[in-house]
Amino acid sequence: MTSIHLDIRCLYTLLICTAFGSTLSSNAEIKVNPPQDFEIVDPGYLGYLYLQWQPPLSLDNFKECTVEYELKYRNIDSASWKTIITRNLHYKDGFDLNKGVEAKIHTLLPGQCTNGSEVQSSWSEATYWISPQGNLETKIQDMDCIYYNWQYLLCFWKPGLGIHFDTDYNLFYWYEGLDHALQCADYIKANGKNIGCRFPYLESSDYKDFYVCVNGSSESQFIRPSYFIFQLHNIVKPLPPDYLSLTVKNSEEINLKWNIPKGPIPAKCFIYEIEFTEDEAAWVTTTVENEIYITRTSNESHRLCFLVRSKLNIYCSDDGIWSEWSEEQCWTGEIRKATLMFFLVPFAIVSFFVLLTTCLLLYKQKSVLKMIFLNKKEAFSYPETHC
Numbered sequence: 001m002t003s004i005h006l007d008i009r010c011l012y013t014l015l016i017c018t019a020f021g022s023t024l025s026s027n028a029e030i031k032v033n034p035p036q037d038f039e040i041v042d043p044g045y046l047g048y049l050y051l052q053w054q055p056p057l058s059l060d061n062f063k064e065c066t067v068e069y070e071l072k073y074r075n076i077d078s079a080s081w082k083t084i085i086t087r088n089l090h091y092k093d094g095f096d097l098n099k100g101v102e103a104k105i106h107t108l109l110p111g112q113c114t115n116g117s118e119v120q121s122s123w124s125e126a127t128y129w130i131s132p133q134g135n136l137e138t139k140i141q142d143m144d145c146i147y148y149n150w151q152y153l154l155c156f157w158k159p160g161l162g163i164h165f166d167t168d169y170n171l172f173y174w175y176e177g178l179d180h181a182l183q184c185a186d187y188i189k190a191n192g193k194n195i196g197c198r199f200p201y202l203e204s205s206d207y208k209d210f211y212v213c214v215n216g217s218s219e220s221q222f223i224r225p226s227y228f229i230f231q232l233h234n235i236v237k238p239l240p241p242d243y244l245s246l247t248v249k250n251s252e253e254i255n256l257k258w259n260i261p262k263g264p265i266p267a268k269c270f271i272y273e274i275e276f277t278e279d280e281a282a283w284v285t286t287t288v289e290n291e292i293y294i295t296r297t298s299n300e301s302h303r304l305c306f307l308v309r310s311k312l313n314i315y316c317s318d319d320g321i322w323s324e325w326s327e328e329q330c331w332t333g334e335i336r337k338a339t340l341m342f343f344l345v346p347f348a349i350v351s352f353f354v355l356l357t358t359c360l361l362l363y364k365q366k367s368v369l370k371m372i373f374l375n376k377k378e379a380f381s382y383p384e385t386h387c
Contacts, residue, residue, distance in 0.1 A: 032107045033057045034121040035069060035089075040101060040128035045174045046181055046211035047097045047227055049128065052090040056107050056121060065113035070120075073103035076129075094209045097227040100129035134222035137161040140169055140214050143228060146321060147236045149263040150206075156188065156196035157214060160223070167218040171197045174211045177204050181213075207233055237321040238265055238310045241272065241290065244329035246306060248296075254304060257291045261310050261323065269316035275325075276306045288313060305330040 033056035041050040051073060059067065069088075072081040075096050084091055085108070095101045107121035138160040145155040155171065171194070174181040188196030202210075210230040216223030241258040248254055256274065260267045267290075275284050276294055278301050285292070296304075307328045312320035 030109075030115070030119050032059075032109050032119055032121045034106050034124040036124075038103075038105055038124040038126050040103060040126050042128065044181060046172060046213045047229060048092065048094050048174070048176070048209070048211060049101065050090060050092050051103055051105075051126070053105060053124070054089065065109055068108040068110070069105055070108055071103065071105045073101065076100040076102050076127075094211065094229055096229065097130055097213075100127060102127045130225075132224060134216075134224035135162065136224055138163050138167070138216065138221065139224040139226045140216075143212075143214070143226065145212070145228075145230055145235055147232045149239050149261070150233075150236050150265050151201075151263060153199040153202060153232065154188075154196065155199075155212070158195070159193070160216070163216070163223070164218050164220045166220065167193075167216055167223060169194050169214050169216045169223075172213045172215075173199070175202070175205050175208045177208070181211075202232070205232055207231070231318070233312070233317045234319050235321060236265070236312050236317060238270070238312065238323045239263060240323040240326040241308050241310055242326060244306070244308065244326055246304060246329050246331045248304070248331060249293075252296050254294045254296055255291070256294060256306050256308075258308055258326065260290050265312070266316070269312050270310050271313040272308050272310050273322065274306055274308045276304075278304055303330060303332050 035053035035056055038051075038053040041052060043050060051071065053069070055067065066087065069086055071084045071086060071091055073084075073093070074081045076099055082093070102125070104123045104125045106123045109119040111118050113119075140157040140160055143155065143157045145153060147153045157169070159167065159169070171184040171187075172181045173184070184194075184197035185200065186198040187194040188198060208231075210232050212228040212230065213225055214228075215225035239261040241261055243259040245257045246254065247257075256276070258272075260270065270290075271286060271288050272290065273284060273286050274292060275282065278297055281297065285294075305328050307325045309325050310323045
């Protein structure tokens with residue numbers, strides 16, 4: 001009897017092992033190759049690169065499957081990878097060409113094609129970098145670009161260190177929509193050397209990466225190029241608000257109001273910072289409206305002033321640049337006296353002038369009457385007759 005139970009258990013064990021082994025062998029047999037010809041291509045867009053590849057070999061057994069690719073890429077010194085899952089055979093993105101670029105990709109087969117478990121190929125890898133020329137010190141310094149009022153862009157830089165007197169710099173730029181990179185057409189110069197660029201109207205450039213390269217030329221040394229990527233909406237500096245008004249509504253409430261800055265920036269894009277001064281006390285507050293009510297801290301305040309500046313808010317940019325401060329607008333407690341004096345002084349002057357004129361006219365009239373009287377007296381007096 002014991003022998004029968006042992007035979008049954010052995011049979012079950014044998015069946016389970018056979019089934020498990022067949023599953024392992026079936027999964028082990030499912031393999032897929034990595035993508036072919038994986039490469040990083042530079043089309044000359046100053047940092048906007050193409051990552052492209054071809055399908056893996058031996059996909060005949062998976063014609064009914066949807067093949068996907070997992071792509072990972074980064075600048076070489078970056079701590080994290082960007083990951084993309086795609087069915088395409090290419091991908092495009094921007095990179096900092098001051099540093100190298102590395103990427104890797106493998107093939108993915110979904111579970112419905114592989115007995116329920118996803119199958120991955122090994123990785124294919126590619127790198128790209130621009131061979132550095134010239135010493136690091138020859139690069140430009142302190143690159144600064146500002147997009148004034150979302151209308152015109154200015155960029156400035158300082159020359160690199162240790163450069164020779166014949167060195168000059170040139171700026172090139174590109175953004176999606178241009179056929180090729182363009183050189184600055186309006187350089188800003190100092191002592192005959194390029195130190196900045198005025199850009200023309202940048203059509204359809206909003207919310208796109210703006211790629212810039214500043215390289216140099218010299219007959220006696222190589223100049224290291226510098227690469228930059230800007231988001232133009234993040235470097236917008238608007239105009240300051242104007243036509244400020246300050247109204248004391250009652251003993252406590254003050255109404256501050258100003259006009260939305262002029263230009264193409266929508267009103268919904270602004271945030272404002274207000275600096276308010278009551279006598280010697282001052283504080284700063286912010287609002288998204290072009291009007292704010294503030295409570296007076298004292299009914300005996302003699303002087304209230306405020307000024308305001310503007311910036312793009314988080315709905316229109318990740319970060320912006322504050323405008324300059326507006327002109328200061330003030331209210332003083334002596335404003336009635338000042339108003340009264342404003343009217344009284346001219347009135348007094350006019351009154352004095354009228355009185356003086358009247359007196360002169362009367363004096364002149366008196367002189368005329370006296371002259372007439374004397375003339376009449378002479379007319380009625382006859383000469384004496386002697387017999």
